[in-house]
Amino acid sequence: MMNPKAISKQTLLRLPSYLSYLKSLPEHGCENVSATMIASALGLNDVQVRKDLACVSKKGRPKLGYVTEELISDIESFLGYDDLNDAIIIGAGRLGGALLSYEGFNEYGLNIVAAFDVDESKIGTEICGKKVLDISKIKELCKRMKIRIGIITVPGHSAQKVCDILVDSGIFAIWNFAPVHLKVPDNILVQQENMAASLAVLSAHLAESIKKNEI
């Protein structure tokens, strides 16, 4: 599409679940798929699904729905899953290690090339074949390899410092697992992975359920 209509953030967030649902369908017998099907499988409204799909794919056909294969590849290419973005990870602790060793990211177009840490005992080692480097080398590596994504998995108190280094190194987008609000220039995206917020939702629901059940 030459002039894609601006896509809402909500829509963007739903696309990956459509994709994962579509991929879970059996190869045979599902050449076509309707918005109604997708919506009911994911607990969404069918009009919403149709509108979302209209942003990224061709028109569906009345009575038939969409061509499953086309839908999959359109969503994948819209999300940029078909070419890999290199990324680095800062903080080679438990969480950093878990992310480093998660093979699945390649499927989502993310390729983690190296990790950085300040801990001397970690520097020089490898985690799942990825080198752990001294944090002072971030800028040089980012420039040389044109890295544009940084993943922050350091403790909260040093996250802003790491963030500043990343910005200075020419990073465009930051995926932040530290539970702090990062200050960045306007053109840089921070995607906050907010586990504390998720937990808040869980525990509020729990408190409510308990109240209901025990009264």
Add this chain to the structure above:
Amino acid sequence: MMNPKAISKQTLLRLPSYLSYLKSLPEHGCENVSATMIASALGLNDVQVRKDLACVSKKGRPKLGYVTEELISDIESFLGYDDLNDAIIIGAGRLGGALLSYEGFNEYGLNIVAAFDVDESKIGTEICGKKVLDISKIKELCKRMKIRIGIITVPGHSAQKVCDILVDSGIFAIWNFAPVHLKVPDNILVQQENMAASLAVLSAHLAESIKKNEI
């Protein structure tokens, strides 16, 4: 409060960031804090912050703002951070291990008591002092210890099966790290930790930046 007004999900999601900001303030010299301060530190609208705080704490005072200490403890108690909820984790792989060994959850009122797996080589071992048990023992443990939170860190293809076991075991809330939509009865909450969605936002932003910069 006897009759707390219903709190919006958005508000609930913002509360943890207020809390983390408030806790980051220096002990001395910040007896009071204004909604304006919080808003500008976190990049939010000040009226929004005021409305959010009104849901969980006492009134602020014109010109002075809120009492920092009171605000902290009101938010903490609203979020249930002051008493621990026991939880179990299903899937003792890399991610499960990372979560198991993250000490910080206690601060958020979450206490992971054990892990479960199907892998014989993992069963019977310990990760950070937490036992890894056979998945067939879930129900018995949940009933006996009145566990109400389950954390799913198994691969996508077995997530629904694990979910069904959890529901059958009397769990009220599920924190799901597997990238699939879980089907549960109405009264059970599924909090989806959606890394694929986060990545979608990142990569869409990146694609846009690149386009802008390279044209």
Add this chain to the structure above:
DNA sequence: TAGATTGTTAATCGATTAACAATC
């Protein structure tokens, strides 16, 4: 054809923001 499904236009809903009087 009949009926399922599409895309679009209009109505609804909920959340955010603006305006403003009240207060310390």
Add this chain to the structure above:
DNA sequence: TAGATTGTTAATCGATTAACAATC
């Protein structure tokens, strides 16, 4: 007092849903 800040009411904004004609 003057000015910063509060809480509330009204206006705006954006996203979701309902209604409906078009289509295979």
